[in-house]
Every structure is written in C-alpha cells, then in structure tokens.
Amino acid sequence: MSAPLKVAIPAATPRGQMFRVAIIGAASLKGKEVAEVLNERNFPALDVRLLDDEEQAQGQLEALGDEVSFIQKVRAEQFEHVDFAFFAGDARSTRKSWKIARDAGCTIVDLSGALESEPGATVRAVSAERELGVTPAPELQPGPCVVPHPGAVMLTLLLLRLRKAGAPARAIATLQIPASEAGQKGMDELHQQTVNLLSFQPLPKDVYDAQVAFNLLPQFGARAESPLAAVEARVLREVRHLGGPQPPVVSLSVLQAPVFHGLALSLYVELPASVDAAGVGKAIAGESVVVIDAGDPPNNVSAAGQGEIQVSIQKDASQAGGFWLWAVADNLRLAAISAVECAESLASTRPVGKIQ
Numbered sequence: 001m002s003a004p005l006k007v008a009i010p011a012a013t014p015r016g017q018m019f020r021v022a023i024i025g026a027a028s029l030k031g032k033e034v035a036e037v038l039n040e041r042n043f044p045a046l047d048v049r050l051l052d053d054e055e056q057a058q059g060q061l062e063a064l065g066d067e068v069s070f071i072q073k074v075r076a077e078q079f080e081h082v083d084f085a086f087f088a089g090d091a092r093s094t095r096k097s098w099k100i101a102r103d104a105g106c107t108i109v110d111l112s113g114a115l116e117s118e119p120g121a122t123v124r125a126v127s128a129e130r131e132l133g134v135t136p137a138p139e140l141q142p143g144p145c146v147v148p149h150p151g152a153v154m155l156t157l158l159l160l161r162l163r164k165a166g167a168p169a170r171a172i173a174t175l176q177i178p179a180s181e182a183g184q185k186g187m188d189e190l191h192q193q194t195v196n197l198l199s200f201q202p203l204p205k206d207v208y209d210a211q212v213a214f215n216l217l218p219q220f221g222a223r224a225e226s227p228l229a230a231v232e233a234r235v236l237r238e239v240r241h242l243g244g245p246q247p248p249v250v251s252l253s254v255l256q257a258p259v260f261h262g263l264a265l266s267l268y269v270e271l272p273a274s275v276d277a278a279g280v281g282k283a284i285a286g287e288s289v290v291v292i293d294a295g296d297p298p299n300n301v302s303a304a305g306q307g308e309i310q311v312s313i314q315k316d317a318s319q320a321g322g323f324w325l326w327a328v329a330d331n332l333r334l335a336a337i338s339a340v341e342c343a344e345s346l347a348s349t350r351p352v353g354k355i356q
Contacts, residue, residue, distance in 0.1 A: 017044060017347070018044050018045065018046035019043075019044055019045055019046060019083035019084055019347065020045070020046055020047045020048075020049070020081055020082045020083050020084075021038065021043070021045045021047065021048045021049065021082065021083065021084045021085075021086070021343075022048075022049040022050075022051055022078060022079060022082045022084070022085045022086070022101070022106070023035055023048065023049070023050055023051065023086045023088055024051045024052070024053075024074060024085060024086065024087045024088065024089060024093065024094070024097060024101070025051075025052055025087060025088040025089025025090070025093055025094075025112075026050035026051055026052050026071050026088070027050075027052045027054060027060060027071055028052075028088050028089050028090075028183055028184065029180055029183060029184060029187075029332050030088040030089075030111050030183075030332055030335055030336060031050075031052070031086075031088035031089065033088075033332045033333055033335070033336035034086050034088050034111070034336045034339055034340065035048065035050070036336070037333070037336040037337055037339075037340045038340055041340055041344070043340060043343065043344065044347070048069070049069075049072065049078055049082065050069050050070070050071045050072065051071065051072055051073070051074045051078055052071050052072075052073075052074065052089070053073065053074045053089070053093055053096065053097070054089075074093075074096075074097050076100050076104070079100055079101045079104035079106055080104055082101070082104065082105075082106050083106065083107060084106065084107050084109060084343050084346075085098075085101040085106040085107070085108055085109070086109045086111065086339055086343070087101075087108065087109070087110045087111060087112055087114070087115075088111045088112070088339075089112060089183075090112055090183060091112045091113065091114035092114075093112070094110060094112040094114040094115065095114050095115075098110070098114075098115060098144065102144075107142060107145070107343070107346050107349075108143075108144040108145065109144075109145045109147065109339050109342050109343055109346075110144050110145065110146045110147060111147045111335055111336075111339050113146060113147075113149070113234065115144040115146055116146045118143065118144055119143065120142070120143025120144070121143045121144040121145075121146050122136075122142075122143060122144075122145060122146065123146045123147075123148050123238055123241050123242065124136070124145050124146070124147075124148075124338075124342050124345075125147075125148050125152070125153045125156065125157075125242050125338055126338070126341035126342060126344075126345055127153060127157055127287070127288050127338070127341070128153065128156045128157060128160065128242040128243070128244075130287070131157060131160045131161065132160065132244045134244070136345075138348060138349045139349060142346060142349065145342040145343075145346065147335055147338045147339045147342065148238040148241075148242060148338065149231065149234055149235050149238060150263055150329060150331045150334040150335050150338070151175045151177065151231075151235045151254075151263055151265065151331075152234070152235045152238035152239050152242060153242075153334060153338060154175075154263065154265055154309050154327055154329055154334070155173060155175075155235065155239050155248070155250060155252075155265065155267070156238075156239050156242040156243055156248065157288060157289065157309065158265075158267060158284055158289070158309070158311070158325065158327060159171060159239070159243070159248035159250060159269075160243065160244075160248065161283050161284040161286070161289070162269055162271070162280070162283055162284060163283075164282075164283035165271055165272075165275045165279050165280050165282075165283040166271045166272040166275055168248070168269040168270060168271055169270045169271070169321075170268075170269065170270040171248065171249065171250040171251070171267065171268070171269045171270075172250070172251045172252075172267070172268045172269075173250050173251070173252050173253070173265060173266065173267045173268070174252075174253045174254075174255060174265070174266045175235065175252065175253070175254045175255070175263065175264075175265050176216075176254075176255045176256075176257040176259075176263065176264040176265070176266075177231065177254060177255070177256060177257060177263060177331070178257060178259045178260055178261050178262055178263065178300070178331060179212065179256075179258075179259065179260050180260055180261050180331060180332060181231075181331060182207055182208075182225070182226070185206075185207055186207050186208075187260050189204055189205070189206060189207045189208060189212065190212050190213055190258065190260065191260075192204050193205075193211060193212055193213035194213040194214070197211075197213055197214065205221065205223075206225075207224065207225055208220045208221065208224050208256070209221025209222060209223040209224040210224070212256060212258055213258055214258055215258055216255050216256070216257060216258070217255060217256040218253070218254075218255055220256070228254055228255075228256055229254075231254050232252055232253070232254040235252060235254065236250075236252055259300055261300060261304060261330065261331065261332065262299075262300030262301075262303050262304060262328055262329070262330060262331060263328065263329050263330075263331045263334075264299075264300060264326075264327075264328050265325075265326070265327040265328070265329075266324065266325075266326060267324070267325040267326075267327065268316070268322065268323070268324055268325075269322070269323055269325065270319060270321050270322050270323075271321045271322075271323065272321055273320040273321040274321075275321060275323075276315075277313050277314070277315050277323065280313050280323050280325075281313055284311060284325075288307070288308055288309060289308060289309045289311060290308045290309070290310050290311070291311050291312070291313065292310050292311065292312050293312065294312040294313060294314050294326075297312040297326055298310035298311070298312060298326070298327075298328045299328055300328055302328070303328040303329050303330050304330055305330060305333065306329075306330055306333065307330075307333055307334070307337055308329070309327055309328070309329045309334075310327065310328050310329065311325055311326065311327045312325070312326045313325055313326075314326075
C-alpha cells in the first residue's frame with residue numbers, strides 16, 4: 001500500500017467547518033475505498049455513517065481511521081442532517097434511495113454511474129478540470145455529482161497532457177477491466193470459475209454469462225447483467241465530456257481481463273515526428289501520473305493501493321512519431337479519489353456555521 005496521500009482542505013472551505021457524511025453501499029469494494037480515502041485526505045467529517053441495503057452487510061464492523069463503526073440499514077432517517085451522501089453500491093441500490101437523500105438536503109456523489117441521465121446531474125473529474133484550468137461555477141443546490149469510470153479518467157488525463165508534446169494525429173486505446181468493476185459478485189464469480197476449472201466442475205456464469213477465468217473477452221454472454229459494450233460507450237461518452245470544448249478523439253476497445261483488481265490501458269498515439277520518448281514523458285508526468293522506465297514496466301500488482309496512474313513509454317518501431325503508452329491504475333482507488341475530490345470541491349457551497 002502507498003503512504004497516505006495527505007491533501008489540505010480546499011481553501012474555499014471555511015476554516016473549522018465540518019460535515020456529516022453517509023456512505024451508501026459501505027460494504028462494497030468502492031464503499032470501503034471511499035471510507036479509507038476520506039480518512040487519508042483528512043476530509044473534514046464530523047461523522048461518517050456506514051449504510052447498506054444488503055442484509056448480510058448490516059451489523060458488520062468496518063474500520064474508520066482509528067475507530068470502528070457498524071454498518072446500518074438504509075433508512076430515510078439516516079439521511080437527516082447529512083451533508084454528503086456517497087453512493088458506492090450498484091446502480092440498483094443507488095436508484096432505490098438517492099432521491100430520499102436528495103430530499104433530505106444531501107449533496108449526492110454517485111460512484112455507481114446510475115444518475116448520469118438525471119436532471120441536473122454532472123459527470124466530474126476534478127483532475128481533468130485542473131488540467132483544463134477550469135473551475136465550475138458553484139451551485140447552492142447542485143445536482144448529483146457523477147464520478148466517471150476510472151478508465152475515462154485515465155484516458156482523458158493522458159490525452160490532455162499529450163497535447164503539450166503536440167496534438168495527437170491519432171489515438172487508439174485498448175482498456176482491460178478487472179472483475180472488481182462488477183463489484184464483489186464479479187470477483188466471486190471469477191474466483192469460483194478458477195476453482196471449478198481446476199477441479200473440472202461446471203462454471204458459474206451469473207454475472208458474465210461467459211468464461212472469464214483464464215480468458216480475455218471482447219463481449220459477455222447474452223444474459224450478462226451488464227454488457228461490455230455499455231462500458232465502452234460510457235468511457236467514450238465521458239472522455240468527450242471531460243475533455244473540454246475540444247475533447248480528445250480516441251478509438252477504443254474494451255476487454256474483460258481475468259484479473260481481480262487494476263485497470264490496464266494500452267494507448268497508441270501519433271505525435272509530430274520531432275517528439276521523442278523523453279518529450280512524451282515530460283508532457284504526461286505530473287500530478288496523478290508517474291512515468292516508469294519501460295525496462296521495468298508497471299503492472300496491476302505495482303498499481304495496487306496507489307493513487308497515481310503509472311505509465312511506461314515505448315517508441316513505435318515502424319511509425320515516426322508513433323508511441324505506445326502502457327498505463328495501469330488501481331480502479332477502486334482512482335474512483336474513490338475522484339469521488340472525494342468532488343466532495344472537496346463542493347464543500348464551499350455548503351452553508352457555514354451549522355451542520356445541515
């Protein structure tokens with residue numbers, strides 16, 4: 001695990017102002033990561049309520065910094081006086097209770113992607129906003145803040161920074177997503193498929209309707225809970241949205257990888273022939289991105305628990321100005337950091353002097 005990333009409370013947040021927070025889907029992979037990132041970034045939380053509508057999760061103990069807390073059932077009264085509600089479960093769970101939280105006066109941060117089409121909802125990645133040098137106008141009653149797919153954050157940030165080395169004439173990407181993007185049930189199915197294959201038993205296929213273990217998939221089976229094509233469409237849509245007035249143009253293919261954690265991105269770009277690998281590295285390195293020697297390239301294991309995107313660069317052997325970027329990131333941590341950064345940027349709009 002990386003050392004905790006300590007980030008000061010944004011200057012726009014009045015000194016001493018504290019907030020009450022609820023994490024809905026607290027037992028989920030993303031919910032646990034959000035709780036950890038809130039603590040690591042010293043988010044000014046007076047109280048963090050852990051909520052989940054899964055019966056098996058209710059009553060569980062979860063660590064919150066140096067303390068432990070029980071996960072409680074999602075009920076309307078749990079949202080009273082809460083400032084920020086992080087929806088970290090699946091889309092069904094978010095749709096079930098987000099309006100209750102909204103009507104109670106909570107600022108909504110959605111990690112499930114379920115609220116993207118709701119009126120007033122905004123897909124935001126603060127890291128991309130910093131790169132573009134834009135600051136959204138504050139709203140006293142903001143709509144849901146939807147956290148983009150971590151693959152969209154990776155692609156957008158890299159493509160925006162590559163412009164410093166010259167606007168890419170072409171960009172082609174292959175994004176490999178892990179089982180954890182489907183939550184605990186996706187990881188459980190990959191695990192059980194692996195065990196059953198090695199013992200010559202039938203494979204469970206409730207989530208993917210296909211063999212994921214020891215396999216790479218360009219699409220899922222017809223009865224899969226969520227088609228892989230929907231992930232591809234979402235990432236492309238969000239890259240166009242996050243990229244500003246002149247968003248990056250990229251051709252994208254999404255594959256399901258037989259791994260539990262970590263996004264892997266293979267990105268080919270064509271830049272001006274005068275650009276060398278050092279110039280590419282200089283352009284993309286900085287906040288949230290670490291360039292690593294191509295002789296010892298990053299991987300899913302090295303990215304685990306890290307808050308940065310790790311990238312190695314290789315020049316294409318046949319195309320002048322052609323470069324291959326191999327990028328990896330911890331998908332759960334990247335999503336949690338994006339969510340907490342959204343809350344930090346929205347904190348200044350919460351009324352001062354009392355807990356809402």
